[in-house]
Amino acid sequence: MVRALILYHSLFGNTKDVAISLATGIEESGVATECLSIDEIDINQIAKYDFLAIGGPTHMIGLSKAMKVFLKTLESVNLNRMKGFSFDTRNHSRLNKKRWFILENSAARRIEAKMKKMGITIIKPRQSAIVYGREGPLESNVEPSFQEIGTEIGNILIS
Ligand SMILES: Cc1cc2nc3c(=O)[nH]c(=O)nc-3n(C[C@H](O)[C@H](O)[C@H](O)COP(=O)(O)O)c2cc1C
Numbered sequence: 001m002v003r004a005l006i007l008y009h010s011l012f013g014n015t016k017d018v019a020i021s022l023a024t025g026i027e028e029s030g031v032a033t034e035c036l037s038i039d040e041i042d043i044n045q046i047a048k049y050d051f052l053a054i055g056g057p058t059h060m061i062g063l064s065k066a067m068k069v070f071l072k073t074l075e076s077v078n079l080n081r082m083k084g085f086s087f088d089t090r091n092h093s094r095l096n097k098k099r100w101f102i103l104e105n106s107a108a109r110r111i112e113a114k115m116k117k118m119g120i121t122i123i124k125p126r127q128s129a130i131v132y133g134r135e136g137p138l139e140s141n142v143e144p145s146f147q148e149i150g151t152e153i154g155n156i157l158i159s
Pocket of ligand 1: 009010011012013014015016056057058059060061062089090091092093105131133134135136
């Protein structure tokens with residue numbers, strides 16, 4: 001039985017909702033899926049999953065403090081055989097359209113880079129979900145579209 005784990009950090013609940021949509025889609029493909037906050041997971045249990053998705057809110061164009069700390073802790077686990085995917089929530093950014101602004105406004109970009117460094121095989125490129133303001137709500141199409149992404153990932157995992 002293929003097992004998937006979705007981990008998220010969420011201050012206002014938006015990233016949690018995205019994580020739940022993703023988990024619902026993966027589960028629909030017949031993959032046993034768990035969805036937990038980074039505060040709830042025992043990191044020694046992570047290696048028993050086949051697939052790990054990590055998502056967080058974009059803070060100061062990168063990772064939230066809690067996610068930074070979590071990813072640092074994760075370095076102590078051997079995840080060489082793991083498949084992975086990263087996602088984030090963020091605002092529509094005018095900064096990304098400025099030609100001088102070379103940094104990508106995305107926590108998922110940082111998460112994906114860390115996952116690759118840990119030896120995790122990325123099976124789908126990172127995805128961002130747009131929220132209005134700091135507290136949300138999410139853009140209206142986000143939840144169905146992440147559920148679809150989940151189904152796509154689930155199908156890859158069982159193929
Ligand atoms: C301290 C802080 C910094 C933020 N910095 C950014 C940012 O640099 N870029 C951006 O797009 N959104 C930024 N935001 C908005 C967050 O992306 C938004 O609050 C988050 O996606 C909501 O997700 P959550 O409900 O899971 O916390 C920031 C929010 C907070 C609280």
